[in-house]
Amino acid sequence: MASSSTLSKTTNLRRSSRLHSPERFLKSPTQSRFTVSASNSRTDHTPSDASLFPSLPEDIIILIAQFLTSRKDQLAFIKTCHAFQDAGTRMLYAHIEIRHSWPEFDPLLATLYHRPDFVRHIRTYCGPLQIFLLLEEPMWKARENLGSQPRKPGHELGREGDFPLIFKHATGIRELKIFDDRKVSFGEQTLATIRQMPLTKLIVVHQPEEHGAMPLTKVLGVQQNIRQLELHGDVSHWDLKCLKEGDLPNLESLAARVGPAKMLVPGRPITSVEIHNCHSETEGKELWMKLSQSSATVLKLDIWEWNAQQLEQAAFYLPNIRHLRFRGYHIKVDEVVKAVSYFPDLETLDISTLLEHQDGQVTSPQVSYDPDLSSWDRYTPSIFQNSKTLAEINIWKYGSFRFGRASANAVH
Numbered sequence: 001m002a003s004s005s006t007l008s009k010t011t012n013l014r015r016s017s018r019l020h021s022p023e024r025f026l027k028s029p030t031q032s033r034f035t036v037s038a039s040n041s042r043t044d045h046t047p048s049d050a051s052l053f054p055s056l057p058e059d060i061i062i063l064i065a066q067f068l069t070s071r072k073d074q075l076a077f078i079k080t081c082h083a084f085q086d087a088g089t090r091m092l093y094a095h096i097e098i099r100h101s102w103p104e105f106d107p108l109l110a111t112l113y114h115r116p117d118f119v120r121h122i123r124t125y126c127g128p129l130q131i132f133l134l135l136e137e138p139m140w141k142a143r144e145n146l147g148s149q150p151r152k153p154g155h156e157l158g159r160e161g162d163f164p165l166i167f168k169h170a171t172g173i174r175e176l177k178i179f180d181d182r183k184v185s186f187g188e189q190t191l192a193t194i195r196q197m198p199l200t201k202l203i204v205v206h207q208p209e210e211h212g213a214m215p216l217t218k219v220l221g222v223q224q225n226i227r228q229l230e231l232h233g234d235v236s237h238w239d240l241k242c243l244k245e246g247d248l249p250n251l252e253s254l255a256a257r258v259g260p261a262k263m264l265v266p267g268r269p270i271t272s273v274e275i276h277n278c279h280s281e282t283e284g285k286e287l288w289m290k291l292s293q294s295s296a297t298v299l300k301l302d303i304w305e306w307n308a309q310q311l312e313q314a315a316f317y318l319p320n321i322r323h324l325r326f327r328g329y330h331i332k333v334d335e336v337v338k339a340v341s342y343f344p345d346l347e348t349l350d351i352s353t354l355l356e357h358q359d360g361q362v363t364s365p366q367v368s369y370d371p372d373l374s375s376w377d378r379y380t381p382s383i384f385q386n387s388k389t390l391a392e393i394n395i396w397k398y399g400s401f402r403f404g405r406a407s408a409n410a411v412h
């Protein structure tokens with residue numbers, strides 16, 4: 001019996017020695033793990049802490065997350081892994097767009113109001129500046145049930161609303177698009193909130209004069225890094241005449257009506273101009289003269305409601321145009337053929353609509369009144385033939401045409 005017991009112990013020791021080799025016989029602990037894994041493939045499992053994701057740099061995780069376009073997918077991404085939470089949250093709140101006709105009812109604003117740490121992640125904001133949050137709404141009651149005790153919105157700033165309270169910590173916003181169809185009161189707190197943003201792009205959408213004047217000069221005068229400015233609508237009541245010569249020193253792209261364009265382009269390094277509603281020949285001639293006074297060379301021209309005679313004047317003052325864009329629903333091809341011949345360095349021609357909706361449908365520009373868009377296939381060769389440098393024509397929502405040695409080739 002004793003010998004049997006001894007044999008059993010010896011066998012167990014031998015088995016144990018094969019599975020747990022003494023460290024003195026190994027060069028490194030890594031070699032030990034490799035040996036055990038190789039000897040028993042059934043136990044070769046990847047440890048949970050061996051995932052590569054926790055060790056990925058945050059910038060790489062953000063690049064991966066950028067392929068997700070919907071907020072639903074972005075939220076799911078954040079919940080997938082703890083390592084995704086910081087980068088995913090930054091991505092989720094980087095672009096804020098408030099399209100609700102009554103922004104007070106938008107739950108996203110309630111979240112931003114209660115979470116200023118999320119506000120710091122915002123890089124672009126599109127929405128109104130005047131917001132009055134209502135405590136009696138269900139989303140506010142739900143917040144209170146969760147233990148949140150917010151300040152009473154709207155009372156501290158009076159007519160200015162709660163925009164300064166919500167975006168007080170939004171010091172990372174670089175692109176700002178302002179629109180509002182209600183009466184607006186731009187007080188000092190609102191302007192101070194905008195001034196702290198390191199803006200590179202500012203878009204202001206039409207607001208009727210009776211809705212209040214926006215002292216735009218007080219914003220533009222302190223924003224030295226704005227490179228792209230879009231002013232849509234009548235801005236005559238926005239005191240642009242008060243801008244100083246040294247304001248907007250880095251402005252490169254401007255979209256506006258004739259009046260603001262004549263004021264803003266001279267002396268600034270603008271290379272891209274979008275002109276809204278240039279009607280008369282006299283108005284156009286003065287406009288082109290002002291555009292030629294840019295401290296840089298204007299290379300891109302986007303014009304609404306145009307004709308060939310206006311563009312002939314434009315080419316006289318702006319001969320270096322390389323990218324030209326026409327807007328309209330019914331395009332006269334003979335006018336286009338004339339226009340492209342005026343610009344000796346023209347490379348790209350874009351033809352699009354005025355970005356409006358007809359009967360709820362977004363339409364492509366038509367050749368005259370022909371609803372058959374395939375007409376562009378027949379007419380684009382004649383446009384190419386009348387220009388020595390034109391290489392590409394893009395028809396919005398239809399296709400692109402590139403000039404070949406023998407003919408123009410369509411790419412749909």
